[in-house]
Amino acid sequence: MTRIGVVGLGKMGLSHLSMLRAHPDVEVVGVCDSSGYMLGVLGKYTGVPTYGDLEEMLAATELDALVISTPSRLHAPMVRTALERGLHVFCEKPFCLDPADSLALSELARERGLVTQVGYHYRFVGAFAEVKRLLDAGAIGRVTHVLAEAYGPVVLKEQGGTWRSRRSEGGGSLYDYAAHPLNLVNWYLGEPVDVRGTVLNSVFSADIDDTVLSTMMFESDATAQLSVNWSDESQRKMSTKITVWGTQGRIFADRQECQTYLREGAAVPDGYEAGWNVRYTTDLTEPVWFYLRGEEYSAQLDRFVGRIARGDLDDVNAFDEAAVTDRTMAQMLLDARDPSRTSTRPAAPVTRRRRRFWRRRR
Amino acid sequence: MDRLMLGDNQFFGINHMSEEKARAQAMRFQDISVVQDVLDDAYDERVTTFMCTTHERIELVADHVRAQPERYADMTFLPCMPYAHKYANAMTDEGPLGAIRKFLPDGGFLDAARRGGSALARKDIEGVTTLLIDAEMKMFEGLRTPVVFLQNVVVDLLLGLGFDDAFRIFAEHVRGRYGAEPGFITMNAPMLLDTLESVGIENPVVCTNLNKVGFRMSGGVQAYQSLLRDRQWRAIAMSVFASGAIPADEAIGWVCEQPNVESIVFGASSRRNIVATRDLVSQYWQLD
Structure with missing residues (x-):
């Protein structure tokens, strides 16, 4: 107990x-x-x-x-x-x-x-975990680009009053919304070596961002773009979407389903075939002992409890993994404030040769 | 209760399989008259019970039915409260108490209770709960509502918390004020039945997922089957098709063969779907 x-x-x-x-x-x-x-x-x-x-x-x-x-x-x-x-x-x-x-x-x-864990529950959503499984299996070859999106109806008018509307206390769609798709990007691709083109804009809020746009560059030469807007009334609730392009195919996932296109010649995993493959949440979701608002919320707590029993320090969403997302968000804040700064990379223009050189020196 | 009842997820862009389908449905049913057309089709096919959330758009349906008592002589509503997303979104914004305050017809009531701090009287909780129920029930005034349900997000939240008294408060108010049976929607039927029994709610109306593949049936298919066999409760099966994961005839065949299932609630967007489901069920159950 x-x-x-x-x-x-x-x-x-x-x-x-x-x-x-x-x-x-x-x-x-x-x-x-x-x-x-x-x-x-x-x-x-x-x-x-x-x-x-x-x-x-x-x-x-x-x-x-x-x-x-x-x-x-x-x-x-x-x-x-x-x-x-x-x-x-x-x-x-x-x-x-x-x-x-x-x-x-x-x-x-x-x-x-x-044992430590952070509540990035999307890693426990069957469809997003399937993306990870497919990427680890190399199903779509070398990943070239990821589009990570989250939209929802949180801030639909000017307001304020709670800590969520104050930047200094961690309010804003970057920490509150973008953190989720971003954490998935970190899970799939790791930590970006550079972050560019970050724009944190207000739609209705006085002190915080309601939208986040940013481009991330990775060691592998893959790129990722983040597009987040929590002032979108057309969504019934938070909707998070991931699209991954690779040399051998493409994967799209949201909470409900994972759609994968594999080219002829791709490393096709068991149960998949070349062309389109669709897996639904009903196939991808493990049952939980108690259901409140999505299996993922139950599953992450169950994992935490199980990890304590096993003394398992290295598992999904441990502090060091969440720290990667914190660092990426800090990079975005820095980039949004001062796009001309030099951070992890030499300032633009960034040529391929210079990047290689930089990489060797590290 | 009718053995076959129409649910309303499809009218509100809720689809557990596909966001695209959900959006297409939201577009199609944007005009409430399209919803009403499907309800009319169901009614004319003798599916006259509509199990619906207390979404503000349902008020238009209620008005329509109220205005034509002869056309809808057998029409029955089974309200499911609250429409959870309005609370969930408000909770992110204003916290749990702020959300409750926002939807109370008289916010001052909660403020007075809060000033009392931790020395909270039982009547405060009862007062808040019953005010919230009355606010949600207002749209159904004058219509037949023989069962009033508490939605699964609330039932399962309270169930996990161990806030067992709330079920009794809900049941007493629904019986006393509306002459209706209290109903409970849950994804955790084995645990809920124990709790309802412990607070003295006998033979409860419980609506829960019942499908061959065990989708969102916490505790597993076998636990649910033994509940159906051994416990005294009025079971309404939902998510019978597991969001389309099970072929319709197989899904209906399985659920109709389970013992002691009183009703099935299903979603349908067209007369063709309604007739198809009704005909499938009538192969196993005597309808009408």
Whole structure:
């Protein structure tokens, strides 16, 4: 039985709490939030022990692991507190707003031998995992380009008021929305060596970006483009899409399906054929013990609990993997502020020869 | 309850297989009269029960039916509340309490309760819950609503949290105020039946996925089959075709042969589909 505490009872926190309390191998020994009303209701009606302060909860309970779903700016200090107490940590995305924290905390967790995971649940969506499987199998040859998109109806008018509308606290569509497709790009292609053409624009918001556009360059010469807009009312809910082009074919995936075109002569995986192949979520999804709002949310928590039982430090969405996404977002912010800067690459014009030279020197 | 009822996912761009199909459906049903045409087709084919979310567009359907009591003498609505996306989007924006406040007819009620802080009275929760139910039920005034459902996102959230009293509060209010049976939609029927029993809701109406491949049936097909065999509940099967993963005749054959399934709710966008499903089911079940 894994003893878990949950801090932060917003939308994600409540949903994690519900799934964890239903998990047969988990005992939720405490929840923590700054809203006394929320704690009062939960304590009274569900019997879960409640705390108004993280330190108080840590002092009063015996925990194996902490689930952190607080506003993003609180992630780094809370993760540090938990790791220093020897707790395994599941943290909501984005991991840390400052990539220096991401790195330091990944290292601290490794030193202590603690299991870490960040809530990039799209890696647990069957169709997106199928893309990874196909790429690892080399099914579409050498990847040349990825288009990563996310659209949804979050900010449809001028507004403000919560931490999500403040840049300094991790608000904005880059951290909140773009992080998801970007994290998939990192999963498929790794960390970009350069980021260019980043535009963070407001549509309605006063202080934050509602759209993100950016181009990433990778060591392999592959490129990726990110196109994100959370002021799109035509979407019923968040819709994330990935298209991957390779020398031997093309893959398209969203939450529902994975469509693959393989050329004649491609390394065709078992169950696939040259030409079009469509796999639906019903085929690609493993059943879960408890379903709340998509198998992926249950599956990621189950993986975390299983990893703790096995002492498995290296698995999908561990801190060091999420740190890659944090660094990529930091690169995008830098690029958006100062497109003329020299970052990981010499300034334009970037010729192929110069890039090769640079690569050798590294 | 009728043995065969029409659901409404197809009218709102919800399709678990394909975003493209979902969008095509959203376009096709943008004009509510097209929805009404399909409902009329279903009605004329003797599928007279419509199980629908409390989406604001359903209000137009309700108005239409209310205006022609003779045309729709047998029309039955089974409302499913709440329309979850409006809450989910509001929760991202304003937090769980902000979202509830936004949809309460009288936001001041929650504010007063919040000022009470953690010394929260039971009547506050009951008050908030019943106000939310009444707000969602308003559009069905004067129409036949023999069962009122709580949507799966809410049922399963409360179920996981262990907020068991909420089911009883919902059941009492739906019975007392609307003279209706409380219904519960879930993806976790084995766990839910235990919980409903523990709060004294007997022989509950539970709508849950029932399909040959076990799609979104937490606990697995066998666990559901033993529930059907051994427990006292009124089962409504949904997602019978597992979003199209099972051929229609095979899917209907399997579900109709399970013991003690009272009804099937299915989605259809045309008279042809409605007739095809009805004819398939009538091979196994006595309809009408």
